[in-house]
Amino acid sequence: MNPRISRRRLLASSSSAMLATALAGSRAEASAPTPVSAPALTVSRRTLEVNGKAASVFHIQGPDGKPGLKLSAGERFAYSVDNQCETASIIHWHGQTPPAAQDGVTETGYVGPIAAGAVRGYDFAPRPGTHWMHSHQGLQEQSLMAAPLIVRGANDARIDAQEVVVLLHDFTFRDPLQILADLTGRSGTGSAAGGTMGGGMMGAGSPTGTNGNAAGMMSGAGGMGMDLNDIEFDAYLANDRTLADPEIVTASAGGRIRLRLINGAAATNFWIDLGALQGRIIAVDGNAVNPVVVSHFPLAGAQRADVLLRLPASGAYPIIAQREGARQCTGIIIATPGAAIARLQDTSDSLAAACGSQLELQLVAVQPLPARAPDRIHRLSLSGGMMGYNWGINGLQWNNHHPLTVTSGERVHFTMTNNTMMAHPMHLHGHHFQVVEMQGTEISGAMRDTVLVPPMATVMIAFDANNPGRWLFHCHNLYHMASGMMAEVVYS
Numbered sequence: 001m002n003p004r005i006s007r008r009r010l011l012a013s014s015s016s017a018m019l020a021t022a023l024a025g026s027r028a029e030a031s032a033p034t035p036v037s038a039p040a041l042t043v044s045r046r047t048l049e050v051n052g053k054a055a056s057v058f059h060i061q062g063p064d065g066k067p068g069l070k071l072s073a074g075e076r077f078a079y080s081v082d083n084q085c086e087t088a089s090i091i092h093w094h095g096q097t098p099p100a101a102q103d104g105v106t107e108t109g110y111v112g113p114i115a116a117g118a119v120r121g122y123d124f125a126p127r128p129g130t131h132w133m134h135s136h137q138g139l140q141e142q143s144l145m146a147a148p149l150i151v152r153g154a155n156d157a158r159i160d161a162q163e164v165v166v167l168l169h170d171f172t173f174r175d176p177l178q179i180l181a182d183l184t185g186r187s188g189t190g191s192a193a194g195g196t197m198g199g200g201m202m203g204a205g206s207p208t209g210t211n212g213n214a215a216g217m218m219s220g221a222g223g224m225g226m227d228l229n230d231i232e233f234d235a236y237l238a239n240d241r242t243l244a245d246p247e248i249v250t251a252s253a254g255g256r257i258r259l260r261l262i263n264g265a266a267a268t269n270f271w272i273d274l275g276a277l278q279g280r281i282i283a284v285d286g287n288a289v290n291p292v293v294v295s296h297f298p299l300a301g302a303q304r305a306d307v308l309l310r311l312p313a314s315g316a317y318p319i320i321a322q323r324e325g326a327r328q329c330t331g332i333i334i335a336t337p338g339a340a341i342a343r344l345q346d347t348s349d350s351l352a353a354a355c356g357s358q359l360e361l362q363l364v365a366v367q368p369l370p371a372r373a374p375d376r377i378h379r380l381s382l383s384g385g386m387m388g389y390n391w392g393i394n395g396l397q398w399n400n401h402h403p404l405t406v407t408s409g410e411r412v413h414f415t416m417t418n419n420t421m422m423a424h425p426m427h428l429h430g431h432h433f434q435v436v437e438m439q440g441t442e443i444s445g446a447m448r449d450t451v452l453v454p455p456m457a458t459v460m461i462a463f464d465a466n467n468p469g470r471w472l473f474h475c476h477n478l479y480h481m482a483s484g485m486m487a488e489v490v491y492s
């Protein structure tokens, strides 16, 4: 018997068992489809040295021992997750559109977490593009339980370019639970990552000594305050390394590079600076866009960008990511053989601006949604603030959210108005949407799974309800999500 078919049957029966468990109202984990013979993604603990200090973090390794997965064109996502951690976990396939029970979340009730030592199988047709995988359990994502998920498409082979994947992260030596407790004020210790909570002015006077943050940066226009960066981090990483010891990618002079940039940070929007190079953004969140020439552009939390560029001559070319509203940087260096590589500063001389709609307004989908009037419109207010840390959607936190109902076959619009002073990268699971209106301007914008909604702005997205089930919709700032900024799309 074909082992793949038999395993699929096993998965199918196991999924119905899980669904039955969920419908019975139990949150307990249904028996996992073990043993699963599919190649494994192994989730484990490791020690990572950051700024000369050892930290205990997580790792998601593919069968080849490298972080995450790279799938060939046409390859199925037929992998298992082997949880070798001391704690339960679950991995979400960010950017993928699998059946709902395989989305890698527990909140929708299909499955429980993968217990320590357990294995769970997955099998679905993956969506091509630059995607990623990360824990959707607790705050594990902050402890680097994140990795690239690159799915090559049929057309990728026509692009003759060296592929360079860069996963960005924000890093802290602190316990993320303590950070969240400080932010929500429940611990009573008073200090939130060194920031003062009361005035919406965060980041000042950090005991960790990281410098250069624009605490409670004022936007200037109308004297309206804009809040950036609730948390001080100890370092910013590109493929696990800081600029003190960056990854150096060797490439040839005149060579073409395809950067696959992934913002895997828990709570940081970055500006990408290509330095002396000019590139062309050809895809965002794995979806082709009409090429946009860039050298400096924003990449919000959870977003991805594919950038084509060419090295004009021999030399070393830093690709830098700078935290919005701050000076801290991370990055990699692309260098030709023998090029002199200068030590780079990990702080910029100037503060980065806030990430906003600058790039979004220029993006045009290569394959937009077919023109169609909406069958259903959900008007959503992004609500809350740093004071009280009561982030929500329509004033409601996840624990008392109202389901966002849709029906299969509908064209759905979400009109999101951000009534807070902080930008929120909003992520919809299981679907890709088109950005159709940005701050009053109608656009045939990018197809995405994550869009940044700037403070006091309105952004409209459209999607086709074509993947039945229950799907999370949330801010991808981990601490905003954890404190309640999440709702659920439910097919009626």
Ligand SMILES: [Cu+2]
Pocket: 391, 423, 424, 425, 475, 476, 477, 480, 481, 485
């Ligand atoms: Cu948010």
